[in-house]
Amino acid sequence: LRSAFGAVRRCVDFNTTNINDDLVHCHTWYTHFGGILAKKNYGIPLVITVHSLEPLRPWKREQLAGGYDFSLWVEKTALEMADAVIAVSGETKRDIERLFNVDPARVRVIHNGIDLDQYRKVDSIAALKRYGIDPNKPYLLFVGRITRQKGFQHLIRAIQYMDRDFQIVLCAAAPDTPGMAEEMKNAVERAKAQRRGIIWIDDMVDQKTACELYSQAAIFICPSIYEPFGIINLEAMACETAVVASAVGGIKEVVVDGETGFLIPLDRLNESPFEATNPEKFARDLAARVNELMKNPQLRERFGKAGRKRAEENFSWSTIAAKTKALYETLKL
Structure with missing residues (x-):
C-alpha cells in the first residue's frame, strides 16, 4: 500500500x-x-x-x-x-x-x-569487459525486469535445449517481490549447473550500457507472456540486433517475423494471467529458433539491418x- x-x-x-x-x-x-x-x-x-x-x-x-x-x-x-x-x-x-x-x-x-540517436549500433565492448562477457564468443541477450510478465521462467526452461557454443546474458533486475527475486536466483543457479557461459547481470543498466549489450549481442530474446508494446525489442532492433520474441500483444506490431527476427507462437490462456498452456513446447520452440539463428550469421545480419530500417521508418520520436x-x-x- x-x-x-x-x-x-x-x-x-x-x-x-x-x-x-x-x-x-x-x-x-x-x-x-x-x-x-x-x-x-x-x-x-x-x-x-x-x-x-x-x-x-x-x-x-x-x-x-x-x-x-x-x-x-x-x-x-x-x-x-x-x-x-x-x-x-x-x-x-x-x-x-x-x-x-x-x-x-x-x-x-x-x-x-525511441530516440534513434541514442539507440544505435556502437562498437564499444566496455560493458562486456565489465560483466565478464567474452567478446570473441556470440551471446544471447535478455533484458527485462524480474516479473512474470517478462517470461523469464520460460527462458530459463528453454536454456536446457539451447546449443552450448554461445553465451547467455541475463540482464534481469528489479524483482516485483522478494519471493520472485529468490525464484529467479534459484532458477539461474539450476541453469548454471546445466551449462557454462551464463552471465547474470543483476542490475538495471543505464542506456549507454544497454546499447553496448544490444549492439554486441548475436540475438536478443523476449519471451514475454503479456506485452502491450515491448519497447525493448525496438531498442534491440535500433541497435541492429536480430530478435527472437513471443508472438503476443504489441510485439507483433514491432517485430516482423522472418524480416527483423522470429516470432514464436505462445499457446496461452486467453484471459489474464495469460499463463502458457504448454510451457514445454514454448521453451523448445524458443530454443529451436535461437539455435537456428546462431548458426546463420548472414541471416542475423540481415535481420539486424532490417530492424534498424523499420525503427527509423516507423518508431522515431519525431x-x-x-x-x-x-x-x-x-x-x-
Missing part, C-alpha cells in the same frame, strides 16, 4: 500548484489520479496513454497487495472520463474497448517510440510527437 498511497500523495501535491496548461497527459495508473483531479479542478482535457492494463496484470497483486484493487479503480475511473486515450498498440486498443466503458472514437493507436500533437489539436483547448 505504501507505493499506492505515495502515488496519491504526489498526485494531490501536483494539483495544489496553479495548473495553467492546456491539457493534462498521464502515463501509467500511478499518475492517473493526478489527471482526474486536474480535469475536475481546472477544467482541462485529460489524455491518457495506456502502456499496460491493470486487469490484465493480476500478478501485480504480489507486489501491491491491497493496493492492486486501488490501482484497478483509479485506472477504470481515469480511462472512462478521459477526453482521449492513446493505446500503444492495436491489441491494447481492443483490450481497452473490451474491458472499459470507453467510446472507441476516443481511443487512438500511437505506438511508442513521428510519435507529430501524431500526438495532431491528437491534441482535436481537443477543445
